Amino acid sequence: MRVWAFILMVLVAAGNSASVSADPSAASAEQFLRGLYAKYTHNGKPTPFVYPDAKDIADAGMMALLKNDQVKSKGEVGAMDSDPVCRCQDWEAIKVTALKATMQGASAAAADVTISDGGDVQKIHYSLAWTKEGWRIHDIGTKDEPSLIAYLRNYKY
Numbered sequence: 194m195r196v197w198a199f200i201l202m203v204l205v206a207a208g209n210s211a212s213v214s215a216d217p218s219a220a221s222a223e224q225f226l227r228g229l230y231a232k233y234t235h236n237g238k239p240t241p242f243v244y245p246d247a248k249d250i251a252d253a254g255m256m257a258l259l260k261n262d263q264v265k266s267k268g269e270v271g272a273m274d275s276d277p278v279c280r281c282q283d284w285e286a287i288k289v290t291a292l293k294a295t296m297q298g299a300s301a302a303a304a305d306v307t308i309s310d311g312g313d314v315q316k317i318h319y320s321l322a323w324t325k326e327g328w329r330i331h332d333i334g335t336k337d338e339p340s341l342i343a344y345l346r347n348y349k350y
Contacts, residue, residue: 221328226292253324272348280315301331
């Protein structure tokens with residue numbers, strides 16, 4: 194019985210250490226983004242970037258914009274016709290080829306990510322916000338679309 198109690202304590206401690214880190218850092222921001230992209234495998238199931246599903250990856254401001262898009266699109270496709278995380282509709286197995294995060298104050302980070310999927314290379318810029326749940330996406334941009342926030346705010350339905 195004591196052995197099982199010890200094993201249970203070790204498992205609980207390991208689970209707690211894998212949860213949200215206590216402090217925001219560039220390393221934890223990078224870990225958040227690597228975890229996000231790890232789900233984009235051939236049979237993976239990434240978090241849909243739509244309201245309300247994106248609550249575990251997007252901050253409150255982005256969630257409000259996603260909810261607005263859902264309401265205004267009235268069941269149609271809406272402002273986004275592709276996944277802004279991978280800049281795609283379909284994927285094979287996305288690989289992060291470069292990732293660099295830097296702190297932008299005590300509770301914000303900026304990150305540049307380069308991904309590859311079957312030869313298609315995308316460079317994506319993230320603005321991340323530290324919340325009580327950990328890192329969340331505040332904004333996403335590329336060279337062609339510098340701000341998803343601006344795009345969603347200005348989209349004409």
